[in-house]
Each structure stands twice: as structure tokens, then as C-alpha cells.
Amino acid sequence: MTWALLAMAGIGLLVNHFQWLHLSLQLVGALYLIWIGTKMIGGAAKPLLMEEPTAMSWQAAMCRAYLISMTNPKSIVFFCSIFGLVMPAHAPIWFYGVVAALCFLLSALWHCSLAFCFSNQGVANYFLRFKCRIERVMGAALVILGGLLLWVR
Template structure:
């Protein structure tokens, strides 16, 4: 697989994980609605930093191990495919049943540091994110990638995380827009779930 295709694959998987409803969205949107957009931006920095930390941990292990153990590379590919299908089916079931993740999760942090730590802790302890970085992301990262690919990958993670999460703080500061998003949550869960299942199937059959 060409490196450009690997980047597109990782971007597609990461985008599906980012847009699926979860704690990050509800924390940031509720902070924005409560008039704490300034603090929410520091939460975004914490979330992005946690994503970069997970990516670095994943890359550090994958770069050496996959180059020396092709069997491990195959196992990681299948693990990543299984995770994508599992999480995709989970989203599809939630969409079918009309389930919602909406709940009041945020309280305004009292300082910039507290806001950053809130984002960092949320990102590092989010089971969905941890499973993604240690399985699907790792399985998508090509073995023996050139040095530039590492930098581009980290830049991709940072730009996508910042863009999505900052977008939440800006757009969903308007109550009517956030209400509209929540009304579409079921459809978004279904579309994200279907995309993840298809990506998982592609990983399972690719060589």
C-alpha cells in the first residue's frame, strides 16, 4: 500500500472516530453553550495533546516490532479490522435502537491548567480512543515507513483533532445548531458505524 493511501486510510478511520458522538463532543458543546468558550479551547489543547501522545506511543512500538515480526503485523491488521467492525456494529445498533449518549458532563474549569488537564484526562482515559490508537491506528501504520511519514502522521492527527474540536466550540455555541446536531445523532451514528464496518472489512482482506 502506498504511503498516501495509508494516510488517507488513517484519516478516514480517525475522522469516523472523531465525529461519532462521545464525551469529547458533549463536554465541549456544553461548555460553549454555557459561555465558557475560552476555557473550552484549552480543553481542546488537552484533547489534541492526548491524541498525539497516543499516536507517539503507538508509533514507537509499531515501527520496530512490525519491521522484525511480519506475523505480528498481520495480527495487528486483523486486530484493527476486528475493532473497526466491532465498534461500527456497536454504533449501528445504537442508531437502530435510537440510543443517545447525551448527558451533562462538563463543569467549567477554574483555570487554563485545569481546562487542559480536563481535556488530557478525557482523551487518555476514553476507552474508545485507547482502543483506536492501540489497534486500528497501529494496524494502519505501514511497516518501515520513511521518517517524513512519521511527521506527516502526527501533523495529520493534530490538525484533524484541533479542527474538529475547535469547530465544536465555535459552531455549537449556538443553541439552535447544537439542538439540530443532537436530532441527527442517530443518523450520524449509523453513517459512522457503516463506514467503520466497511473500513474494517477492507483491512481484513487487504495485504
């Protein structure tokens, strides 16, 4: 959520003043999607390292997750890429508020769903069995999406 807000604020301010930057961000965002998709396809066959779960309070888990997110440079690149691609150059301020709220809601739902699902050993084993195929399909989807975004620009 923090990176999303920072990316929206900075990108919103800059793209309103520099139209060429808006186009550049869209192109870089599309190239990033292609790059991350090819990395997923290439790394799909690598085994997933599993760690034993550690007991911690929900507050400690939230703090740890936040720190991991804030120190992960892929987070800011991801949000800058996405917002560079989809945010209109002259969006009203309320639009940014709606996007921020949706980012928070979707992120919370996604991460809680992942934690809930993958805490089930059956689901985790099922994913591991099909990990290679799933990651290749998702990687291909990102490459196609990035290519389509380049094509329409």
C-alpha cells in the same frame, strides 16, 4: 497526541521486527472498526445525556480533556488499530514525524471544531434531532471500512 506517539513508536519498532505482527495488527484493527461500527448502530437510538456547562479556564479545560483522553482505553486501541492498518512496515523516521504532526493538527482542528459547533444551541438541537440517523450511517461506514480492509488483506 500522546497515545498517537506512543502507538507509533511501539508499533513502528515491533512491526519492523515481526512481519506477522504487522498483519495481525491490520486484522485486529479491521475487526475493531467493525465492532465499534456495530456498537454505534446498536446505540444510535439511545438518548444522549446532556449536562449543564460548567465555567472553567481554557487551561483547566485542556487539562481535563487531556486526562480524559489518557484514561480512556479506547484512545490507545483506536490509535493502535489505525496505525496498525496504515503504517508501512519499514517506514523511514521522517514519516513518523509527519504522521505525528498530522495527527496533532487534525485532532486539534477536529476537537476545536466540535467544541465551536456544538456550543451553538441550534447546532446541538439539529444534531439531537438527527442523532439516530447520523450514528447509524457512521456506524455502517465503519463496518464497511473494516470489512473492506479484511477483504483486501
